Amino acid sequence: MDSARNPYTPNAGASPEIVVGRGEQTKAFRTLLGRLGAGRTHQSMVMVGLRGVGKTVLLNEFRDIAHQENWEVIEHEASKHDDSRFRQTMATLLRGALLRLSPRARWTDRGHRAASVITAFSVSMDQQGTWSLGWDVEPSEGLGDHGELGMDLSDALVAVGEAAQERQRGVAILIDEVQFLSARQLEALIQAIHKTVQRKLPITFVGAGLPQIAELAGDAKSYAERLFQFPTVDSLSPEDARTAITDPAAAESVQYDDDAVDLAVEITRGYPYFIQELGYQVWEIAEQNPISRDDVEQAREAYEAKLDSSFFRVRLDRATPLQSAYMRAMAELGPEPQKADAVARVLGRESSQVGPTRAELIDMGLLYTPEHGYAAFTVPDFDKYMLRAVPELLVPPIQKRKKRT
Template sequence: MDRSRNPYTPNAGAPPKFFAGRATEVDDFRVLLQRLLRGYTEQSMVVTGLRGVGKTVLLGEYRRIAGDEGWVPVDAEVSKHTHFGPQMANLARRALLQVSPKARWGERARAAAATLRSFSLTVAPDGSLSGGLDVEAAVGSADTGILTEDLADVFEAIGYAARERETGVIFLFDEIQFLKKPELEALIGAVHRTVQRRLPVTFAGAGLPQLPGLAGEAKSYAERLFKFPVIGELPESEARAAVIEPARSEGVGFESPAVDKIVQYTEGYPYFLQEYGRAAWNIAEGPHITLRDVEEAGDVVDAELDESFFRSRVQRSSPEELRYMRAMAHLGPQAHRAGDVADVLGKQSEQVAPIRARLINKGLLYTPRFGYAKFTVPQFDRFMSRYMDLDAVPPA
């Protein structure tokens, strides 16, 4: 059918034509904002899930809801190369200027600007970040050089400025697994301060399942301040809706077994649903999308997924990393003990431990529990098996 009207969105972060499921995560978020604005406290949210399950899309939805609720959302994506302090200084400045334009700054906003100026000079002493605030830096505020303390001062100051304008500020961070432990601790500490003061400032984030910074001592403390919902495959009825509704919006229907087939193949993973929907639409002659169309589209879907979703993730892997992942794939999609993977490779665990560590560091594997590792990408075992023969792995 007409490709120019294809309503599916198999692209990273692309808001789907029909946003399926996630009702709990959306409701909880709305309630969080409403409660904070009323001066109540509530746990904020850090959403985790595998690649392609819809974390970025959900954060986008959070951004929209925040706007809807009269909040100021400021969002950012974290990367390995992010300089956290300067980034926070920029985001906080953006937040303050949206809470209140400079011409209408009240007492609290001016005080927040002074704190921000001080924070900017602390994280960038050359003054490169402190332009545009036009106030003297506040002495004794956000100037200790201890990130946790200083960021808490910033959140607090912005909180008072926001409250003065009867609004709130929410920082939305994507890919927070890239935050270093002290950075995540600083964010958690800053939220702790705003909770103590009952101020309408918080942060919500999304990232891969294993958030290294949350390990250990920071954890029990963090768990009182945050919920950690895990999102994944859509349940069957919602997966069906994700397939059916975009086509319906273009006046096109599906044969019911055709939808069954897509849901079964994709296991309800959002990215795969979008990819399959797109391929089926393009192959179909219309007016409906039939089971035959969907069966025919299968090879296209595999090829497209390999190209757009899987292959990019192996391209920067060394031959030994590839072999490690191929050995894991041989064992199936679930979490595997390091020793079992080493067995397939005919090696001792300790010999391959550095490879495993690198794959975790690159975000290709995560450790759902001690001693185990799992792919962060759904159906990656299937891909690795297509991509590479087990013969390429040295025999055990």
């Protein structure tokens, strides 16, 4: 088929031609905005799922829905930053949202107050005074300046929420890759949302990330369980997978034979990323309309090669020899979550010796802990890839570790 018309989107975060099978989540998000907008309270959500299932695409859908509902949107992809950098980022994003809610010249008392709380929030940890939010708004006193992240962020979100409410608008804070927030940063967000919910303000935080067990302690945990649901974003059902394969082609007036779709569903097992990659390769190879089972069979090799050289490989490329040996040992044991001591045994080491490597891999987002003592790959089928990419398990000799920072 004509490459220029290839309708598949095998790229991280690329919105597919049609977003299949996510009606439940988008409905829940509409309900959330509707209820908060009406001065009611509602549980927000943090969506969890493996790489490539469509979390970022869903957050993009939420952004569009929020805009349709006339809400302001703050979008952020979290990365590992210390608290003062986190403050700067949040302050910059909140400043932008406030200015979009109303231009400075039209600020009311609430607008002015929100601005000064944002300034106080942005500076209170920045002892060097080298960073400035870039607007000459005096910091408030007694709000946003306690020096404690959770309290300060609460003040900032309450102030921005009040400014939004006055304009009969709302603010949706959408944060991707939440697993990269530190426990303290996530707790601060939860604490802040706890405040805005108590005040029934139209401001909320919706997150997406890898399925870590929530490593939250104490109060933050009990707030989190009351304030958030943690819906799982997963592979598509067989029917939805069929639609995801056939609809983009149908929009270009290209059909699939039924048994071609059967095979495509079987190969991809409904994983959105895999569907897009296979669809893309099939389109490149097929010469006749409708697309046949033979076309899908022929595209399979290019599909697997492409996944290996991109989706999988970028992950392995970031790993040290010891880290990749760890993942290779896990793969040896199979696709299920694996116990730390079982992996250590395959490596011929003590659990305590390889514990730091495991922690690094979790930190990097390559592994997650579905339950205490276990680890699993964050990428579907990564175990099979490891067996292909590293045919023989080689354990590097023990070295003195450098101190971790």
